[in-house]
Amino acid sequence: MNHIDARLADWLSGNLDPAAREAVAAHCAACEPCRRRLEQGEAVWQALGELPAPAPERPAWEGIAAALHPERAKAGAPAWRRWSFPAAAAAALVCGVVLGDRLAGEPTGVARILTDDIIAGTLLSEDAAADLDGLIATAWNDPAQGGTR
C-alpha cells in the first residue's frame, strides 16, 4: 500500500479535487504514520513559504544589454564573477554537518573540525580539500542522481 505518497505534494499545494482530498483525509484518519507525515509536511510547507529570497541587487537588464551589445560596453567593466573555492568548501562543510547528523555516522567528526576552521577564518589546506572531496564522494548517494544524466 502506498499510503499518501502520491498525493502528498498535491495536498500541500492545494491541488487536489474535493474527492481526492476526502480520500486522503479518510486514509489519514485511519493511518497514524500518514497522519503524522501530513501534519509535519504541512508545517514544512508553511515554513518553506516563510523563507525569503533576496531581491537582485541590480536589474538583470543591465548585464543582458551589455552582453547583447558588447560594442557599447565600456572597457574594463567587470566580467563574470567566479566561484571562490574557500566559500564553496565552507558551504559544503556546513552541509556536511547536517548530513553527518542525519547519518549519525563518521563524516560528522571531520566535518565539524573543518567547519571550525572555516568559522575561524582559516582557509582550507589542500589536504583538507581532499578530505572534503572524500567526504562528498562517500557520504552522498542519491539514486535520482544516477540514471537521468
Place this chain on the structure above:
Amino acid sequence: MNDDQLMTRIAAGEEAAFRLLVERWERQVHAFHWRMTGSREEAEDLTQDTFLKVHAHAGGYRPEGRFQSWLFRIAGNLARSWARRRKIIGWVRFDPDVHDRAGRGPAPDAVVAGDELRRRLQRALACLPPRQREALVLRRYHDLSQRDIAAAMGTSEGAVESLLVRALDTLRRELAPEPGAR
C-alpha cells in the same frame, strides 16, 4: 501582452519586447537560482545566462501557453551544469549574510520554532540533492504543476512525485523529532 506574444516579437528581433519579458520574470528566475546555488552573485550571473539563452532560442519557442515551464527548463539546465562545473553536486554555498554559517545540528529534543526553524530549514533545503531541491523549489515557490516540473526537468511525472516525496520527508525529519524522541 502575454508571454507567448512577447516571445513571438522577441523572435522577430524586437529588443523592447525582450526587455519587458526580462523585467517580468527576473525576480522569479533570480529567486530560483538563489535557492539552487545559495549565492546572490551566482544567482545574478545565472539569471543573466538564462535570459540570454531565452533570447538565443526564441526562434525555437512554440507559443503553446507554457512559457514558464520552458523558461525553467533553461534555468534548471543552467543550474545543473553550474553544479556539475563546481564538482560539488549537492553542496551549495551559503551567503554569510543570509545563512548561519556557525549553525550546528540541533539537539535531538530541541524545540524548533521561529528563526531557528527557518535557519534549519534553509540549511536542510540547501543540502538536498539538487534534483530534489529543484523539484521542490519549482513546486513550492514557482507554483509549477507536477506535469510542468516534469517537462522542465526532462523527466516523468512519476519521477517528480518521487523527488518531491523524498525532499519533503528529508525536510520534515530535519525539523521534527521522531515520535520516540518526544
